[in-house]
């Protein structure tokens with residue numbers, strides 16, 4: 298909560314105005330019963346019409362002023378709450394951009410989405426209420442008791458006896474509520490992650506006829522969310538009946554003692570009416586207070602979740618373009634590299650050593666789960682190595698700023714991910730300063746230029762949700778062109794030619810050879826990497842063998858076996874296509 302308060306402090310002028318106006322409304326509320334008492338005692342009881350008119354006008358005047366300040370208060374309260382929510386969203390988002398892949402994995406993407414949306418909205422409404430009514434309710438309860446003492450000490454003592462007891466009940470329930478609302482938010486995280494998974498894999502869900510299964514999975518989490526929410530709300534709702542009971546008992550006591558005082562002439566009727574007025578208004582304030590506490594409990598849980606992100610030290614820097622770059626040649630060495638994912642039991646890579654010269658093409662093959670993608674992700678330092686070292690131009694990878702490094706490394710991931718917008722925008726995402734000539738050259742090298750030209754709007758064709766849909770191979774090639782626009786010194790193709798036919802794949806790889814960059818081609822088929830200068834064969838995270846195709850065929854039985862089995866499949870498929 299402390300961090301959130303520092304955000305609110307930025308709007309201290311608006312917050313000051315809002316609190317001042319709220320205090321004015323509070324004062325009006327507090328003196329209204331006193332004026333009512335004057336109308337009754339000086340006007341009604343003594344039949345003084347002038348006095349009724351005067352005090353009536355005063356009451357009306359301050360009520361109108363209170364109404365106007367209420368409107369102004371809302372204006373300032375929303376300025377503070379909206380501004381704070383905007384700043385929080387901006388800062389949390391910026392911080393997430395600087396998180397390492399490991400940090401994002403630890404928080405979970407769905408949880409970060411909930412924190413950025415639901416949690417920030419919760420804080421926003423809490424701040425609005427705090428500026429608008431939150432302080433008014435407890436202050437009225439305290440102020441009401443104090444004012445009652447100025448009118449009639451004996452009757453005020455009854456109020457003073459009930460109020461602290463009820464306040465304690467509320468605070469007790471509130472501490473329980475904070476915990477429950479914390480778990481409500483965690484369940485919203487889970488719900489979001491299920492929705493996200495489902496919508497991202499909707500084609501798979503439909504193809505596998507898993508809609509009912511998915512609906513069931515969702516229903517379970519949704520039900521559990523409802524139950525926790527209900528438990529939290531029931532706890533909060535239990536507050537009101539307890540408070541009503543307590544306060545109504547107090548009102549009866551005031552009526553009883555008040556009527557006795559009236560009988561013996563110890564009190565004026567207006568005094569008793571005023572104290573009753575305070576008692577009913579305090580009861581109303583308790584109602585508002587319990588509602589506020591519910592929001593406070595929620596807001597506090599959300600504040601803790603947002604603060605957790607704000608206090609997490611980002612492991613990376615935001616992209617800066619004005620840095621002096623250490624240019625890479627493309628030479629890279631792995632020295633006894635081991636890597637273990639956080640919380641994984643087995644290392645994904647173990648003792649891997651190899652070296653690639655600048656401009657070489659390096660094939661990486663191995664069965665599924667052998668560590669190929671992991672190896673690829675270590676090169677742009679998406680994860681730090683657990684043991685051993687990676688060297689670029691003989692300098693340890695840690696000596697490079699991660700941005701400098703990544704600016705010179707192109708990565709084409711397994712799953713081609715494009716953004717909504719035009720083809721040109723998607724390509725320039727790789728390098729905003731690229732010229733039209735460079736854009737076209739990259740598209741030509743990725744064998745996608747002719748296709749783009751065949752579209753009616755060419756490079757200005759909109760893709761994504763509001764535009765055309767692309768095939769897997771077209772996406773892969775656009776994704777490759779986007780990486781080439783960066784003019785990388787090291788290019789990593791993580792199984793990203795898998796959707797291309799053999800001819801196009803060969804054409805693309807040939808074009809890459811003309812560029813002066815070291816290319817890592819991760820593939821499942823040996824035929825994709827046969828012409829590479831060096832092939833790394835991974836097995837269970839270890840480097841089984843490395844060398845050119847011919848050497849591996851001659852010297853490694855495991856490689857030979859994979860090659861033969863893949864050749865047989867190819868011959869079989871070829872024969873089937875012929876027939």
Ligand SMILES: Nc1ncnc2c1ncn2[C@@H]1O[C@H](COP(=O)(O)OP(=O)(O)OP(=O)(O)O)[C@@H](O)[C@H]1O
Pocket residue numbers: 402638639641645663664665666667668669670671672
């Ligand atoms: N983010 C992750 N967190 C934890 N473990 C992971 C993560 N990514 C991969 N692994 C594990 O690391 C090992 C190597 O995975 P990797 O993705 O590198 O294999 P791969 O050879 O690229 O497989 P494929 O050919 O199927 O893509 C696997 O056992 C996998 O379960």
